[in-house]
Amino acid sequence: MNRQQRLGWWLCLPAVGAMLLVTAYPLAYAFWLSLYRYDLRFPEQRAFVGGANYASVLTSEVWWQALANTVLITAGSVMMELMLGFALALLMHRTLFARRTVRTAILVPYGIITVVAALAWKFAFDPTTGFINALLNLDQPWLNERWSAFCVIIATEVWKTTPFMALLLMAGLTLVPQDLLQAARVDGASRIQRFFQITLPLMKPAVAVALLFRTLDAFRIFDTVFVQTRGAHGTETVSIVAYHTLIARLNLGLGSAVSVLIFAGVSLIAIGFIKGFKAPLIHREDSQ
Amino acid sequence: MTSESNALERIFWIFGSLIVIVYALIPVAWILSLSLKPPADLNDRRFIPNSITFEHYRAIFQDLQFPHALWNSLGIAFLSTLLAVVLGAMAAYAIVRLDFPGKRVVLAGALAIAMFPPISIIGPLFEMWRAIGLFDTWPGLMLPYMTFTLPLSIWTLSAFFRDVPWDLEKAARIDGATRLQAFTHVIAPIAAPGAVAAGLLIFIFAWNDFLFAISLTSTNKARTVPVAIAFFTGSSRFELPTGSIAAASVVVTAPIILLVLIFQRWLVTGLTAGAIKG
Numbered sequence: 001m002n003r004q005q006r007l008g009w010w011l012c013l014p015a016v017g018a019m020l021l022v023t024a025y026p027l028a029y030a031f032w033l034s035l036y037r038y039d040l041r042f043p044e045q046r047a048f049v050g051g052a053n054y055a056s057v058l059t060s061e062v063w064w065q066a067l068a069n070t071v072l073i074t075a076g077s078v079m080m081e082l083m084l085g086f087a088l089a090l091l092m093h094r095t096l097f098a099r100r101t102v103r104t105a106i107l108v109p110y111g112i113i114t115v116v117a118a119l120a121w122k123f124a125f126d127p128t129t130g131f132i133n134a135l136l137n138l139d140q141p142w143l144n145e146r147w148s149a150f151c152v153i154i155a156t157e158v159w160k161t162t163p164f165m166a167l168l169l170m171a172g173l174t175l176v177p178q179d180l181l182q183a184a185r186v187d188g189a190s191r192i193q194r195f196f197q198i199t200l201p202l203m204k205p206a207v208a209v210a211l212l213f214r215t216l217d218a219f220r221i222f223d224t225v226f227v228q229t230r231g232a233h234g235t236e237t238v239s240i241v242a243y244h245t246l247i248a249r250l251n252l253g254l255g256s257a258v259s260v261l262i263f264a265g266v267s268l269i270a271i272g273f274i275k276g277f278k279a280p281l282i283h284r285e286d287s288q
Numbered sequence: 289m290t291s292e293s294n295a296l297e298r299i300f301w302i303f304g305s306l307i308v309i310v311y312a313l314i315p316v317a318w319i320l321s322l323s324l325k326p327p328a329d330l331n332d333r334r335f336i337p338n339s340i341t342f343e344h345y346r347a348i349f350q351d352l353q354f355p356h357a358l359w360n361s362l363g364i365a366f367l368s369t370l371l372a373v374v375l376g377a378m379a380a381y382a383i384v385r386l387d388f389p390g391k392r393v394v395l396a397g398a399l400a401i402a403m404f405p406p407i408s409i410i411g412p413l414f415e416m417w418r419a420i421g422l423f424d425t426w427p428g429l430m431l432p433y434m435t436f437t438l439p440l441s442i443w444t445l446s447a448f449f450r451d452v453p454w455d456l457e458k459a460a461r462i463d464g465a466t467r468l469q470a471f472t473h474v475i476a477p478i479a480a481p482g483a484v485a486a487g488l489l490i491f492i493f494a495w496n497d498f499l500f501a502i503s504l505t506s507t508n509k510a511r512t513v514p515v516a517i518a519f520f521t522g523s524s525r526f527e528l529p530t531g532s533i534a535a536a537s538v539v540v541t542a543p544i545i546l547l548v549l550i551f552q553r554w555l556v557t558g559l560t561a562g563a564i565k566g
Contacts, residue, residue, distance in 0.1 A: 008388030015379040015438050016394060022435035023401050026409035026416065033411060088308060095301035102305050104552050105312040110559075111544040112316065113496040115514040116537040120315040123322060129530055131318070134333040159315065164559070171560035213403075220405040223498040227518055239407045239499075246411040247503050256411045263408040270403050 027263065033256040040250035053257035062241060063258070067265075070237040073150065073225075074218040077157040081214060082207075084158065085165030092166065093173045106163040114160060118227035121156040146234040153235065156224050161217070165210050172206025173199070208277040215273070216266055238262050316541065323534035330530050344535035354536055356508040357516035361540070364426050364512060365494035368433035373487045375434070376441025377479075381471070383442070384449040395446075398439035406436065410503045417504055424505045429512070432500045437490040444489065444558050448482025485558025488551055495544060513540045 037049045057063050092102055109117065124130045125142040133140060142148045176199050184194050200207075222239040225231060231240040242262060246255030318335065323344055325337040332338070348354040383391045413432065414423070422428035452475060460470040498514045505511045517536050520529045548555060 004386050005388040008382040008386035008391065011378040011382035011386075012391070012394050015375040015442065016397070018375065018431070018435050019397065019401050019438055022413070022432050023404055023409060026412035029412035029416070030408060033415075087304075091301065091304045091308060095305050097298075097302040097305050098309070099305075100552075102308055103556060104549060105309045107548045107552060107555060108312050108316060108545060111492055111548045112541055113498075113514050113544070115498050115518055116319065116541055117315060119517070119533060119537055120319040123530065123534070124315070124318055128331045129322070129333065131333050131335045135335075159311075163312070167556060167559050216403050216405075220407060222407065223514075226498070226502075239405070242407045243410070243499070243503070247414065252411050252415060259408040259411055262405050266403065266405045266408075 030256045030259050030263075033252050034260050036253045038251075038253035040252060049253070053254050054261070057254065057257050057261060062236070063238075063261075065234070066236045066238045066241045069150075069235060070219060070221065070239075073154060073157070073221055073237065074215060076150070076154045077161070077218050078211065078214050080154070080158045081162045081165045082211065084162045085169050085210070088162065088166035089169035089173055092170050106166060109160050110163040110167075112160070114223040115227055117160045118156055118224040121152055121159070122228045125152050143229055144233055149229050149233055149235050153221075153224055153228055156228070157218065157221065160224075161214060165214055168206055168210040168213075169203070172203040172210075175206065176202045204277070208273065212270065212273040212277075215269055219266060219269060220262070238265070316545075319534050319537050319541075322530065323538045325531065327531055344531035345539070348532050348536050348539070351532075353508060353516055353520075354513075354539075357511055357513045358539065360426070360508075360510055361495060361512040361514075364429050364433065364510070365491050367426070368430040368437070368494050369487050369490045371430070372434040372437045372441045372490050373445075373483055376438050376486060377445050377483060379438075379442050380445035380449050384446050385454065395442070398442045401436065402439040402443075404436070406432070406499050410499065413500075414503055424507055424510050426510055428504050429497075429500055429510055432504070433494040433497060434490075437493050440489055440493070441486045444486040445479070445482055448479055448485070452478050481554055482558070484551060485554040488547060488555055489558050491547070492544060495540070 034053050035048060035050060036046060037052070038046045088106065092099065092106075095102065122143065125132050127133055127139065127141050132138075132142075140148060142152050180198055181194055184198055189197070220239050221237050222243065225235055225237050225240055226243075229235045231237070231244070238258070239262065242255055242258040245251050245258055249255075321335060321337050322330065324340045324342070325332075326339060326341045326343070329338055379394065382388070383395060417423040417428050422431070454475075456474050456478075457470045460474045461467065465473065496514070497512070498518070501512045501515045502518070505515065513536065517533055517540070520533050520536065
């Protein structure tokens with residue numbers, strides 16, 4: 001190894017070491033723990049049980065219900081974010097009116113902590129404190145019923161994360177050459193044709209990246225649900241199940257099995273995206 | 289295109305922009321309004337307060353819990369940002385400037401960690417941190433924060449480093465500067481905006497985190513604001529803590545909004561650089 005190669009490794013080592021220490025090692029440890037009966041309240045009963053924890057998670061109603069809830073919230077919020085995000089990105093790209101103000105304003109939801117966003121929406125929909133029922137002239141206990149609670153949770157997620165989507169899509173829009181659109185317009189392509197046949201295909205990488213990151217992020221949703229319902233009224237997500245098993249019930253064996261299953265789910269989504277979009281995620285020009 | 293349709297289009301975009309601004313700001317205005325309502329008006333279900341009081345703000349700062357949490361949040365977020373930017377800059381510099389086997393693996397690994405579900409390692413971290421005494425301490429949170437933000441740091445900074453005119457470095461080295469001197473005197477000032485952008489994104493991540501903070505802390509020693517807010521019981525047991533929660537929410541939101549306003553341009557570039565340019 002020459003000097004340059006050694007220096008390269010030395011410079012990367014601290015970052016790589018930190019990343020391995022807090023992700024790879026604990027993940028392996030989680031997998032190992034998931035093979036044991038290990039409840040911190042009864043540590044003396046610790047024993048190797050093989051796949052028994054996975055069997056009890058995968059045959060339980062709770063897990064499948066939580067998985068269905070998570071998929072529902074993920075699909076609902078990401079779809080709405082994509083549509084709203086596109087509208088917002090086009091608006092920021094095209095409007096000449098208060099462009100800077102619009103950009104700054106949409107960074108506010110991005111910057112706000114999720115817990116505060118969740119509380120703001122919770123208080124807004126609260127029957128005693130909130131202005132929503134007064135505004136709509138309703139008497140709806142939003143967060144005490146499953147479907148209306150889902151609506152509030154998804155609305156909160158959409159509000160909080162659409163800006164991220166919109167900014168990525170806007171960056172994608174700037175990659176579309178103006179003269180190509182101009183030429184299509186001269187050839188008589190309508191606004192809609194131009195969007196679907198030129199803009200959208202050219203933006204495919206940006207859309208893929210934005211969708212991938214938002215889907216993975218939505219799949220691990222925790223803060224919003226915890227603050228708004230604590231998982232009550234049938235709104236438990238997989239992360240909430242894992243948290244309750246691990247930290248509230250201190251059942252490290254069973255909880256680790258749930259954690260490993262969530263990791264598997266996230267990996268499946270990532271692989272699906274990368275294969276499905278043939279995403280050029282790590283396809284970078286060579287650096288000199 | 290006629291001037292009439294142009295005018296229509298203008299009105300359409302102006303109207304759209306106004307809707308977006310209102311949409312983005314309403315929840316913030318609402319929580320601000322709640323924090324300023326006198327306790328008697330908290331349940332009046334009105335968006336705009338009838339009268340204004342600052343007593344909720346006084347209450348949260350008199351309570352011991354909140355100032356502690358604010359101090360923890362500031363310290364932990366700031367230190368983990370600093371560490372992540374420094375380590376990330378070292379790695380990004382190596383990746384952009386040096387040729388060594390495995391640099392693609394480092395980039396791909398960082399990307400994989402960016403997609404990693406933190407919940408998957410909460411159990412082992414809880415167990416490990418208790419065993420080695422990192423549970424409920426500042427480093428116990430800083431370590432996961434900086435680890436999860438290193439990918440962001442590496443990708444954003446390498447996107448920025450790619451645009452740096454590196455010939456300047458060569459020139460400095462011909463003039464007799466060492467590699468380190470060339471970096472600190474010539475390259476670092478040019479790359480500073482990138483570091484600020486990365487730092488800001490990392491700070492927001494650490495400031496925002498709830499899952500690690502709720503799982504790996506148990507007392508005022510290291511509990512951060514998001515967790516403190518979620519566990520607020522109010523200044524007295526007989527009053528709903530809505531007002532205090534709202535006031536605390538405004539206090540944690542203010543610094544971020546301030547940073548966002550100041551660094552708006554860099555923030556947008558930073559957010560999109562890592563994702564799109566790569």
